[in-house]
Amino acid sequence: MTTKTVVIVGASRGIGKALVENFAKREEFEVIALSRNLEKMQADFGVLSSVKCFEFDLEKDVKNQAEKIFTSIGKVDYLINNAGFLVNKPFEEITGQELQKSYQINLFGVFETVQAIIPHLNPSSSHIVNISSMGGFQGSMKFAGLSAYSTSKAALCSFTELFAEEYKNSSIAMNCLCLGSVQTEMLEEAFPGYQAPLNPAQVSNYISDFTINAHKYMKGKIIPLSLTNP
Ligand SMILES: NC(=O)c1ccc[n+]([C@@H]2O[C@H](COP(=O)([O-])OP(=O)(O)OC[C@H]3O[C@@H](n4cnc5c(N)ncnc54)[C@H](OP(=O)(O)O)[C@@H]3O)[C@@H](O)[C@H]2O)c1
Numbered sequence: 734m735t736t737k738t739v740v741i742v743g744a745s746r747g748i749g750k751a752l753v754e755n756f757a758k759r760e761e762f763e764v765i766a767l768s769r770n771l772e773k774m775q776a777d778f779g780v781l782s783s784v785k786c787f788e789f790d791l792e793k794d795v796k797n798q799a800e801k802i803f804t805s806i807g808k809v810d811y812l813i814n815n816a817g818f819l820v821n822k823p824f825e826e827i828t829g830q831e832l833q834k835s836y837q838i839n840l841f842g843v844f845e846t847v848q849a850i851i852p853h854l855n856p857s858s859s860h861i862v863n864i865s866s867m868g869g870f871q872g873s874m875k876f877a878g879l880s881a882y883s884t885s886k887a888a889l890c891s892f893t894e895l896f897a898e899e900y901k902n903s904s905i906a907m908n909c910l911c912l913g914s915v916q917t918e919m920l921e922e923a924f925p926g927y928q929a930p931l932n933p934a935q936v937s938n939y940i941s942d943f944t945i946n947a948h949k950y951m952k953g954k955i956i957p958l959s960l961t962n963p
Contacts, residue, residue, distance in 0.1 A: 738763045738809045739944065742789065742846060743816025745770040747917035748864070748940070750777065751933035752813060755941045757781040765806055768816065791816055791842030792834070799849035808855045811944050814843045815864040817886075821878040821923040832881045839885035844892065847907075854905055860948035861896075862940065863909040865889045867959045870911040874961065886911075890955045897953025906948035910940060913959025930960045 739756050743749040744766035756762045757778070764781075766774050767789035774786040787802045803809065818838040820831045847861060867873045869886030876883075893909035900907070914920055914929035915936050921927075939958060947954075 736761055736763050737811065737945075738765065738806065739811040739813065740765040740767065740803075740806075740809055740850070741813045741815060742767045742791070742843075743814075743864075744768050744786070745773050745777075747919055748912075748915060748933045748936055749813075749815040751937035752815065752940060753778055753781075753784055755934070755937040757783050759941075765802070765809075767802065791838045791846070795842045795845040796849050799846050803850050803853040806853075809850060809853050810855045810859055812847070812850055812854075812859075812861045813864065813940065813944055814846060814861070814889075815940075816842070817864065817866075817919065819879070819882045819919055819923050821882070823878060824880050827881050835881040835885045836888070839882070840888045840892065843889060847896065851905070856904060858904050858948070859906070860944055861905065861907040862944045862947075863889050863893050863907065864940070865893075865909050865911045865955070867911050867913045867957060867961070870955065870957050873911070873957070873959075893955060894953045901952065906952045908943075908947055908951055908953065909955045910943065911955060911957045911959070912936065913957070913961050 741749055741752050744753045745768035753764050753766045756764045764784045766784055766786045769790045771788040778784040789798055818835055866886040868879050868883030869890050890909050893907050896907045916929040916932045
């Protein structure tokens, strides 16, 4: 059986952690788990022999860090850009630092991670999946307080379309999933007490199947994944 390699950025908690656990159950996968919190990932995933963990910070010299990691792991089939940062504050109270951090983690860091991984992608076929938000999906319901977060996620959607256009004749596919609310620490910290209709394990089932299969049918697509309407 051929082993496939999936890189998951933002793997220490929430949806990223559930994605690592989901792929680790599939025999044919090697899972590369990236986040700032190496100790937590090693504690959580240490028993999973197909998982390798690396410290990775989307706020620090991203391209250099990413190149070092990708050079050490061999060919990559799938990359899931799942890490995210959410600030929920009235527009006039959002600081320059919070705005910068939102774009650094939700867009600029993704941009540089993708630049670094291109030489390491499987030349026959690869799929990059960006995890955006319904808040960044055109025409969706918007929430007060999320101007930094949702604009950075909208930019991630736009990046997906632009990358796909530039790489349309290549073996590299990129798509984007815009998630609705999922019960994670990020959601609880931003909207205390709110109950989401889905948990990370449920969503990771969909995202992992999408990552493995969707590029056979679509490129550069921005897909809403939400039980709410609109
Ligand atoms: N939960 C929701 O309702 C919801 C809805 C729509 C979209 N989303 C999106 O789904 C993705 C996952 O969300 P979640 O709810 O699972 O979030 P979460 O619980 O806050 O987890 C975020 C992950 O991102 C990593 N991360 C944060 N800053 C990082 C940095 N500077 N460098 C590297 N990794 C970093 C964190 O790891 P470390 O802290 O260890 O670095 C963590 O593993 C995010 O992109 C989020 O925007 C979530």
